[in-house]
Amino acid sequence: MTLLLFAAFGLFLAACSGGGTPPAKDSGSTGGGTPPPTTPPSTPPTYTLSLSIDKLSILANNTDSATATATLLDNLNVPLKDATITFATTGGQINASSVTTDTNGVAAIIVKSGPIKTNQTINISASATYAQAQTTQISITGTTxxxxxxxxxxxxxxxxxxxxxxKDVANIAISSTTVNFVITSGSGFITLSADNGATDTSGQISITISAINAGTAVVQAAALGAVASQTYIIAAPATAFGITTPSEDPKSLSTNTALPIITTAPGVTTVEYFTSIGFWNNGENNYEAPVAVNGTATANLTSTTAGTTNVIVRDKANPTTKTDSIQINISAPPAESASLALQASSTVVAPSTGPSKNTVTLEALVRSANGAVVGNAPVQFSIINSTGGGENILPIIVNTNDFGKAATTFYSGTSSDSDGITVRAKVNGITYLGNPIQDDINIIIGGTPGSVTLGCATEITVVNTTTYSYPFTVQVDDANGNPVKNATVTLNIWPTHYRIGYWNKLVQVIQPPPSWLNPVNDYDIPNEDVNKNLRLDNAEDIGPIGSGDRCPIPVDATPDGKLTPPNSSAGSVPPTVNTLDDGTATFNLTYLKSYSGWIKIHLTASVLVYGTETSSSYDMWLTKEESETHLGASPFGYFSDSPPSANAGTDQSVVTGTTVQLTNLSSDPDYDTLDYDWTILGQPAGSTATLSDTTAYSPSFTADVAGSYVIQLITSDCIYSVADTVTITATAP
Structure with a gap:
């Protein structure tokens, strides 16, 4: 008879909608390694501190983050619990300057770029008593x-x-920031009108380059850790190579119209012309033009399609040193206008009161019958059903640009009805197939509050060995179902319940595994902080009270002097997020793995939509990433148990055809209710024997063929599973 002892393995998977059924058992918390000494020893111990970071770089948007993890071991390489790790950084932002280690000797912080959008490399350091300080680096990037x-x-x-x-990492202009300019080579050839300057609202600053002497010069610009360079080739007037006609850059061109591009090329024999849209004199997108006696070369660019091309010209003999370029924006002529599409930056706008004016950007896109954008088409904007509340449009007539777009501004009045104000854009003086070329759009003034909705993703991100990140999305709409952009959504999270217990852990695999391997002691306990003031008030420190399902949990009302669970157990979310044009905003719920399955959260999102607050909430048990199959004991304790004894009886010899009644002598020292799982592990060839009931206390089977039958019994209480085998030998009569 072979006796195997193993603990059952439990797998917990929770859906996005919350739930899952993690285990619970009460008792004391689990420990770590040797705690730090409370008084300095005569010979100071030597502890080992390590520091790692899960990313090489983060984006300079104060949203992207990395986790720096410090691990502290004592002189026996045992994790130190409840030790203080002090963190510091030379730049960016960290969420804590000191963290207490957990049972694994681990303390972690979150690193972000902070509000300053500077590209830089920062040092993160960690220190602890009796340990050598450690440093690691991370780069902050994204500003261009x-x-x-x-x-x-x-x-x-x-x-x-x-x-x-x-621009920042989101391609948004950065204004009021100093850009420094310097000539890195060829300082005798050019001068700069300014060495530095502040960017405007478009994130731009311009300086003038003055050519002094012939040669090559390089200008370098730097701001917020970002660097860029521009090379200039300076030549005497009689020897300068470059495009002289057209003089505008960029240059507009109508489809099916030839544009001469003249290049001054003294001392050059052949000039190469290249384009990505359209064709040259030879019908191709590249062309070699001979240089005339006056020192110039000419090529005509024609295109049947609209678009933008950068024309490149270069000396065929010296293509790297003598080159120039010009941008050509190609669009259909106004006479080919056939369709107009009108869009608004928002279909809902707040009322304008007093000097405060609220606006919507209107944009009309004009295309030809074959879909080409139409440039220089006159577009007139008008209000069809004015309420007399002061709404207006300025300017009212705009010509489309090279990309077929004409933009203007709608200024809201005091109010509108539920259908809104109808705004029309029309190509002025041009029709298509006898019909006006126009489009309408409705804009609601003074929209009413609608809804805010929370939803979560289906996958969890493993941030590091101690932390999970769970993506969420919030959607804000007005009463008409229109998305509300730039709405500030306030987020709040609270741990409403906790659980005590543990997960079964597989020590030895038995094939096939028992069918009931799942978590035990499902037991929910409300947060002791009833009034949510983060203070321990009278009658709040009550501890877990109740009973379990299979293993009894005793009543425990012993005060421990602190609120359970701690507010931090729910994890963290950003305090606010702002919605995009589609009314959505995304954010991450970050929480420690040790609380996975043991904490239930209540997440709320609230927003003011035109003066009225509306909110939404989401309840779920913190869950785990699917591939990580092990969950530890609850941080709030568990209840211990002794393993049962499995006994399948003594080996037997029988005659074939005999019905064998199996013996079960299993017992449990805690008198727990036991489960049984019988399996035929081996039987003679040709045998079709099966057990009468695999979960019965004492099942039977018929030994139908001579040979050995090996039967396994697994006896289980609510924690442990113990295996025993018995051999039945059948012989012919």
Whole structure:
């Protein structure tokens, strides 16, 4: 008879809608390693501190984050619990300057870029008593600086405009920020009108480059840790290579119209022309033009389709040193207008009162019959059903740009009905197939509050060895179902319940596994902080009271001097988020793995929509990532238990055809209710024997073929499973 002892394995999976059935058992909390000494020893111990970070870089948006994890071991390499780890950073932002280690000796912090959008490399350090301090690095990136110029080949005595554009990681302009300019090479060839300047509302700052002497010069710009360079080739007037016609850059061009591009190329034999849209004199997108006796080369660009192309010209013999470019914006002519689509930045706008004016941007897109954008088409904007409340549009007539768009501004009045104000955009003086080219859109003034909705993703992100991140989305709509953009949503999270207990852990795999392997002692306990004031008031420190399902949990009303669970057990969410154009905003719920399955949260999202607050809530048990199959004991305790004894009786010898009644002598020292699982592990070839009942106390089977039958019994209480086997040998009569 072989006796196997193993503990059952429990797998907990919780859906997005909340729930899951984690286990619970009460008793004391689990410990870590040797606690730090309360008084300095005569010979200070030597502890080991390690520091790691889960990302090499984060974005400079104060949303993207990394987790820095410190682990503290004593001189026996045992994790130290309840030790203080002090964190510091040379830049960015951390969520805590000191953290107490958990039972694994681990303390973790969240690192973000902070409100300053500077690209930089920062040092994160961790220190602890009796341990050598550790440092790690992370890069903050995402802010971009780009340079553009009206010409790269300039003649001495002339100037060029250099423009720097500064944007954040979301491609939004960064204003009121200093950009520094410096000539990194060729300082004797050019001068700068300014060494620095502040960006405007478009994130741009422009300076003038003056050409002094022939040669090559490089200008470098730097701001918020971002760097960009621009190379200039300066030549004497008689020897400068570059595009002279057209002089505008960018240049507009109508479809099916030829545009001569003239390049001054003294001392050059052949000029190469390249385009990504349209074709040259030879019908191709590249063309070699001979240089005439006057030192110029000419190529005609024609396109049947609309779009933007950067025309490149270069000396065929010296393509890297003699080159120039120009941007050509190609659109259909106004006479080919066939359709107009009108859009608004929002279909709901707050009323305008007094000097405060609330606006909506209107944009009309005009296309030809074959879908090409139409440039320079006159678009007239008008209000069809004015309420007389002061709403208006300025300007009322706008020509489309090279991309077929005409934009204007709608200013709200005092109110509108539920259908809103009808605004019309129309191509002025042009029809298509005898019909006006126009489109209407309705704008509601003074929309009423609608709804705010919370939803979560289906997958959890494992941030590191101690932390999960769960994505959520909030949607804000007005009463008409229109999305509300730029709404500030306030988020709040609260742990409403906790559980005590543990998960079964598989020590030895038995094939096939018992069918009942699942968590035990489902037991929910309300948060002791009844009035949610984060203070321990009278009659709040009551502890868990109740009983379990299979293993009894004794009544425990012993005060412990603290609120259970702690407010931090619910995890963290950002205090506010702002909705995008579609009315949505995304955020992450971050929480410790140790609370997974043991804490139920109540998440609320509230928002003011035109002066009225509306809110939504979401309840769920903190859940785990599906692939991580082990959950530890509840941080709030568990109830211990002794394993049962499994006894399948003594081996037997019988005659074939005999019905064998199996013996069960199992017992439990705690007198727990026991479950039984019988399995035939082995039987002779050709045997069809089956057990009468695999979960009965004492099932039977018929030994139908001579040979050995190996039967396994698994005896289980609410925690442990113990296995025993018995062999039945059948012989022919």
């Amino acid at each position: 600086l780009t340079l553009s110029t009206d010409k790269t080949n300039i003649e001495t005595g002339t100037t060029s405009t250099l423009t720097a554009t500064l």
